[in-house]
Amino acid sequence: MATDTPTDTDFGQVSRTKDVAFRLLALAATLVGIVSLAALLANVAVDAVGWLNWGFITSPPHPDPYEAGFLPALVGSIAIMLLIALITFPVGVGAAVYLEEYANDGLLTRFIQLNIANLAGVPSVVYGLLGLGLFVGLLGFGYGTVLAAAFTVALLILPIVIISAQEAIRAVPDSQRQASYGMGATKWQTIRNVVLPRAMPGIMTGTILALGRAIGETAPLIMIAAPTTVFGIPNSFESKVSAMPLQIYTWASYPETEFQYGVVAAGVVTLLIVLLTINSIAIVIRNRYQQRT
Amino acid sequence: MTANGGSSRSVSASDPGGSRSDATMTDNAPLGSPRVDNAVIKSRDLDVYYGDDQALHGVNMDIPERKVTALIGPSGCGKSTFLRSINRMNDLIDIARVDGDLYFHDKNVYDDDVDPVALRRKIGMVFQKPNPFPKSIRDNVAYGLRVQGKDDGDVDEKVHTALERAALLEEVEDQLDSSGLDLSGGQQQRLCIARAIAPDPEVILMDEPASALDPVATSKIEDLIEDLAEEYTVVIVTHNMQQAARISDKTAVFLTGGHLVEFDDTNKIFENPESDRVEDYITGKFG
Numbered sequence: 001m002a003t004d005t006p007t008d009t010d011f012g013q014v015s016r017t018k019d020v021a022f023r024l025l026a027l028a029a030t031l032v033g034i035v036s037l038a039a040l041l042a043n044v045a046v047d048a049v050g051w052l053n054w055g056f057i058t059s060p061p062h063p064d065p066y067e068a069g070f071l072p073a074l075v076g077s078i079a080i081m082l083l084i085a086l087i088t089f090p091v092g093v094g095a096a097v098y099l100e101e102y103a104n105d106g107l108l109t110r111f112i113q114l115n116i117a118n119l120a121g122v123p124s125v126v127y128g129l130l131g132l133g134l135f136v137g138l139l140g141f142g143y144g145t146v147l148a149a150a151f152t153v154a155l156l157i158l159p160i161v162i163i164s165a166q167e168a169i170r171a172v173p174d175s176q177r178q179a180s181y182g183m184g185a186t187k188w189q190t191i192r193n194v195v196l197p198r199a200m201p202g203i204m205t206g207t208i209l210a211l212g213r214a215i216g217e218t219a220p221l222i223m224i225a226a227p228t229t230v231f232g233i234p235n236s237f238e239s240k241v242s243a244m245p246l247q248i249y250t251w252a253s254y255p256e257t258e259f260q261y262g263v264v265a266a267g268v269v270t271l272l273i274v275l276l277t278i279n280s281i282a283i284v285i286r287n288r289y290q291q292r293t
Numbered sequence: 294m295t296a297n298g299g300s301s302r303s304v305s306a307s308d309p310g311g312s313r314s315d316a317t318m319t320d321n322a323p324l325g326s327p328r329v330d331n332a333v334i335k336s337r338d339l340d341v342y343y344g345d346d347q348a349l350h351g352v353n354m355d356i357p358e359r360k361v362t363a364l365i366g367p368s369g370c371g372k373s374t375f376l377r378s379i380n381r382m383n384d385l386i387d388i389a390r391v392d393g394d395l396y397f398h399d400k401n402v403y404d405d406d407v408d409p410v411a412l413r414r415k416i417g418m419v420f421q422k423p424n425p426f427p428k429s430i431r432d433n434v435a436y437g438l439r440v441q442g443k444d445d446g447d448v449d450e451k452v453h454t455a456l457e458r459a460a461l462l463e464e465v466e467d468q469l470d471s472s473g474l475d476l477s478g479g480q481q482q483r484l485c486i487a488r489a490i491a492p493d494p495e496v497i498l499m500d501e502p503a504s505a506l507d508p509v510a511t512s513k514i515e516d517l518i519e520d521l522a523e524e525y526t527v528v529i530v531t532h533n534m535q536q537a538a539r540i541s542d543k544t545a546v547f548l549t550g551g552h553l554v555e556f557d558d559t560n561k562i563f564e565n566p567e568s569d570r571v572e573d574y575i576t577g578k579f580g
């Protein structure tokens with residue numbers, strides 16, 4: 001058959017139709033996500049114009065949309081976040097160190113590991129229910145307090161913190177541990193001086209990103225009966241607290257269109273700015289330490 | 294605890310009146326002249342298993358004080374395994390199991406009352422791939438001092454001394470606070486040697502310390518090892534026979550399957566080995 005070919009230089013052509021088609025399809029899929037996100041952001045940003053101003057950021061809520069402010073919810077969210085960080089960081093790192101460095105690879109460890117992975121996927125409303133029973137009911141932290149809110153949402157993101165800390169610890173090369181043990185270091189000395197310092201950027205990045213998830217949570221706060229609107233800034237752990245997403249949700253249910261569009265949009269943009277700030281901090285930390293491997 | 298395997302021998306060395314307590318060699322001794330004077334480390338019928346696979350078979354060896362002892366042999370014959378069993382780094386491998394006796398100053402290091410962490414403070418180790426910490430040069434060298442609680446005196450002076458002994462001081466004297474990772478591969482390995490000797494151990498184990506280095510860096514390390522033997526007992530694994538011939542006093546030849554086949558003065562091993570298989574290996578007929 002090959003001898004029928006008139007010239008040796010004619011290699012023929014291979015069809016690229018599917019190549020091109022798939023490429024276009026993949027591009028379209030990418031655009032759907034990006035374009036709709038951009039449209040959403042643009043829409044909200046436009047609505048927020050004129051509403052998001054210094055007065056909005058620094059005033060308490062008000063029945064008149066032109067007077068309404070976001071300060072208690074903003075401060076409430078930040079207070080809850082800080083407390084969550086204080087709770088999840090030591091507990092998450094402790095659990096991760098135990099699972100990676102101490103626990104032997106037995107059935108029990110695998111069972112715990114599997115459950116942590118499963119917990120990361122449990123709907124947040126379920127954590128709200130747990131928080132209501134455990135922190136509000138059993139431990140008496142009070143309905144809708146900073147303390148109850150922080151502990152409840154901390155439980156929610158704890159599995160994510162543990163898993164990301166485990167990944168960071170696992171990424172520390174074994175040669176570093178060997179070097180330490182070879183010098184006559186104990187396990188604790190090795191963890192403290194070699195493993196944790198090296199895993200810390202990864203642990204911090206993971207924790208901060210998990211906080212970014214926590215800041216958008218509404219359902220668990222509703223479950224522990226956080227007030228939908230508070231007028232004063234929380235000044236203790238026992239203060240009633242509202243958070244940004246909860247306040248936004250409340251405004252959205254008001255009848256006035258000024259609330260539904262303008263004020264809500266201003267709240268959403270503020271929330272997104274705080275979220276982006278948190279994520280950029282994580283990225284800065286990662287880049288800062290990543291130069292050295 | 295480790296009693297298992299083919300024989301039912303106990304690991305305990307404190308067997309009064311038993312023939313093993315004076316660490317005599319059994320019929321399992323390798324060819325050559327396995328007895329040495331001033332032995333600090335004595336391996337007796339040492340077996341090491343990884344799970345069900347036996348990596349070392351009844352190794353009997355004496356390691357003389359303040360000399361360089363080279364372990365050579367084809368890859369996979371158990372050189373690193375033997376080295377790690379001296380300072381019990383094998384303890385870190387879950388599936389590793391040791392049977393037999395390994396004496397350090399006539400104390401069986403596998404006795405129940407031996408703390409491997411304390412043992413490793415007397416027997417330092419340098420690894421195949423340089424593994425400095427991402428810390429300053431100073432903190433790298435001081436690491437052992439700190440974890441061993443020997444940082445009470447003048448740490449800086451001890452750091453300087455160690456760097457000097459490791460023939461690195463001149464090159465890094467004015468950058469002690471820069472990262473150990475900024476050094477070249479050969480400098481990093483000398484930094485690791487400085488780190489190992491800073492707390493002043495008695496023995497230094499080296500697992501192919503120059504195999505990742507270029508020839509110039511290698512020859513610096515080789516010179517250094519010869520100097521170190523004036524103060525320390527050095528045990529070095531190498532697959533480079535010329536290197537063993539150049540720097541060691543005694544040579545142990547392991548062959549495939551995890552057997553120590555011959556042990557003798559390095560000259561003897563390279564000029565006139567007793568075993569034909571060792572001769573074949575030395576002359577490059579296999580391996």
Ligand SMILES: Nc1ncnc2c1ncn2[C@@H]1O[C@H](COP(=O)(O)OP(=O)(O)O)[C@@H](O)[C@H]1O
Pocket residue numbers: 343348366367368369370371372373374375386388
């Ligand atoms: N951590 C380990 N787990 C299981 N098997 C191992 C391990 N380390 C070494 N071995 C096995 O033990 C044997 C000897 O290995 P090793 O001591 O590294 O040899 P060498 O250093 O002479 O190249 C090899 O068969 C190797 O596969």
Ligand SMILES: [Mg+2]
Pocket residue numbers: 372373374500530
């Ligand atoms: Mg090896």
